[in-house]
Amino acid sequence: MIPKYKAEDYDVAVIGGGHAGIEAALAAARLNTKTVMFSISLDFIGNMPCNPSIGGTAKGHLVRELDALGGEMGKAADKTSIQSRMLNRGKGPAVYSLRAQIDRRAYSGYMKQTVEKQKNLDVKQAEIVDLYKEDGLWHLVTRLGAVYTAKCVIIATGTFLAGKVYIGEVNYESGPDGMFPAIGLSEALKKIGLPLRRFKTGTPARVAKDSIDFSAMELQEGDSVTEPFSFSTKTPPENRVVCHIAYTNDKTKEIILDNLHRSPLYSGVIEGVGPRYCPSIEDKIVRFADKRRHQLFIEPCGENTDEMYLQGMSSSLPEEVQIKFYKTIKGLENVKVMRNAYAIEYDCVDPLYLTASLETKNGDGLFGAGQFNGSSGYEEAAAQGLVAGINAARKVKNLPPLILPRSSSYIGTLIDDLVTKGCMDPYRMMTSRSEYRLVLRQDNADERLMPIGKEIGLIDDETYADFIKRKEQKHEEIKRVKATYLSPSKELNAFLKKVGTTPIVTGCCLADMIKRPQLSYDMLAEFDKDRPDLSYAIRQKVETEIKYEGYIKRQLATVKKTEALEKKKIPDNIDYEKIKGLRLEAVEKLKKILPASIGQASRISGVSPADISVLLIYLNKGGSL
């Protein structure tokens, strides 16, 4: 028995210093609650144990949304970005997604300094080994016997919680990147009644830069004009590095298939469920047997390191097999592996046990965020961290929780998916998960969420005034474009013919011209002399809102329709067992998930439309079925 001693009292305690923990701690502290953040190693605050990158499809949306609500991730990424690309150009503004290669040590350093400097926030290196409630307060016990108290606790333990690393036949208890795992906490959480389960994820090898023959690979450069994540970043980041693309081949496949029996995934040693979208290379080769090659990306881990990340090649095969199959790849014949690929298994909670505020269902001030809630990815973690941090602070102040509807944001969609549908494997955000894609664009995250960020108290006056100015500029320009007519001229018609669209015979509204698929706002600059000088972001927004007006209207109509169902609240005291006509499975699911509205209930798998009609009739009759 370790001797204990009484340590400080806090309003909010955050367990974990990863991407979820950082946002949670910063938000709670910025909302003026006395906050503490515990991390197993202070050297790894904001560590990126997997991709040295932030953003990507749908994830880029999350970062912009975080920024609009007052989160830190976007700013940190802009400061430490070494290459930036807007993905999906040409596929439409709903799916434009910003992705940046990040100097991972620089990022970690930026985040460490930010949390250190934050008022109301204490940062401590400690492993929490026990957690319990006594006299209305949460007690957090460290491995060294310190007992802290807090009114609210946010669990953001990532892959540390009972973490176990697998490489071939070798496995051992460990956190990511050689960190210590968190050992005692799982038992404490089970004692509190949290239903824990095992998930797993994996990461590829890091290899030495000078052992790669880049001349045998395709080059992937950053965008010539870069855009920042944060709405507050004035100077867009510069491209300082390049990435490369390589391919696996028949030989790679052969080696992997020959050694499959040595993979802990196939021998059944790993019980944790891995992410479907992020399979290991052996998984990809087995599942898509007819595919002859798989792509991989070689990404630098930073400016001051020679470690290169092999995106697409995560594996849990033995080290010698890894080295063998990496060497089959053109350009990697002489590759020197610096850190091997590995799979890591960890404890997490069934998110159906949480509400949309990310607090547990019994409302006792315990919150979860990030991989602990069953998600995957830095951005997904940060998004939940922010919401959990905000709601923990609001709970301390006796304010109602912030609940973002699906129609407001990817963050709202992410959380609603987790707490309503649950997840059977680590959840990754994708644009296809949102039914409001055209409305929830990364370019309008500020318009959607900054007013909320301001109201909560995480957006300062200057940032907000900037936003209002941008919004007005856009609004004015759309008005002008709709009222401006271009008259047919020789030059204009020659231009129109050149780009493959029909010439005009009478005056044509500029807005209607922009709507043509072959034309853009910028392309027409030369024929639109009175155009004001606007930023690239605003010009893009103007174009998008004009070009996609019809589709946006269509989607807004859908939003309105579903909002009616979201507004139909289900009373807390409803007794599903008393409602005749509900199927048994539906009763069980409804009792477990306790949906707040008919809208949420309708998204629960196992609750059929017929069950919803029964519920609606029941509620409309005032509960007398």
Next chain:
Amino acid sequence: MSENTIAAISSPLGEGGIGVIRISGENAIAVADASFCAVSGKKLSSLKGYSAAFGNVVLADGSPLDEAVALVFRAPKSYTGEDVVEISVHGGLEIQKQALRRITECGASLAEAGEFTKRAFLNGKMPLSKAESVMALISAKGEAALAISRAAAGGSIDRAVKEIIELLKETAAGISAYSDFPDEELVGARPCDFEKLLKKVSGKLLTLIKNYDTGKLIREGIDCAIVGKPNVGKSTLMNLLSGNERSIVTEIPGTTRDIIESAVQIEDLTLNLSDTAGIRLTDDVVEAAGVDRAKKKIENASLILALFDGSKEVDSDDKLLLSSLKDKPVVIIINKTDLKQKISPNIFDGFPVVYMSAKEKTGVGDLVKTIKEVCKISHLSNNDAVLINERQLSCVKAAYKSVKDAECDLASGMTVDAVGVLIDDALEQLFTLTGERVTEAVCDEIFKRFCVGK
């Protein structure tokens, strides 16, 4: 829902071997116990689901009404998903009615038309489209109508729509994969693939829309106007068709004296016939009004049967009539083939023509065949999916419009995110038809179809 227990005679009304009275609801078994007494002395409430008891339906004074078998179903394993008792009595209608009366005395209320099916739907026992088909089955008239409804109740609509939904999901999944995994090499997820899939989908939706009209004609009958000069044999034809062995004739006085309507059935077709005044040039004010109405009838009819007298030469009135039939759904009937033929058939070139003698009752088979061709109903097989009602049709039409828009926008170079919105729209419509939801399904599809990863 089941606070009240309902009962109804569930076998077809009429004389038969046995009649079945179905009781459904929370108190179904108690009601049955009050009105039925098993020979074994066991109460129905002591029986498990799917068991039967032999006994008597007993009246209030304890006297037996009729021998009966009671079948007990326990919720949720029954047609309605509630407790159900089905009591089979002897076939006489009077006995069935008395038994039902006794059951209602014991606490059941009379079921409304289709109420068992409504409960089955609300209790999740069948999808909406199937429930609607059962309702259509109940009210179907005519053999072909029955066949369609039976196919629908067996799930033909569901299957057809699900097939379309699968194709749309494949398209949506492709679009999502194309956008969500831009760094992957995805086979089968490029804009040209989406175009192909959409074309396939719109074709299938169009077939459903087209079949609906046919199905409606079969279900509700074809509004059919008989036109022709006086004495050309319209009444004889009408009598011939009405007198058909299997026909159901209901003479409804028309709104005017000169239009007589009756629903007749020949073979598997139902025709809603109206006999109109002849069309000819006239100075008579009263007759002119009749002619106007006849013209209107021609405008509104789904099918026109135009009669000509084969034993006479074509005159100006015939020509006038013929000119008003251009581009209309029409069958030309040259009647009186039993007499010496004087008509020159050339003037009917381009029209479908049937020769018959209404008096001698010849040519009916040809007529039916030609009507089917003109109304395009010959190609429907019993297993084809035919939408049952306007609700289903409007869902399919809306889906069709969205898919067509998507095809068009994709071809004109619109970005796939916008096209995706239209596909979601179409899916939403079809899910509304069958009763499901959208985005989850699409995500699952992505994982099934594409190799994606980081």
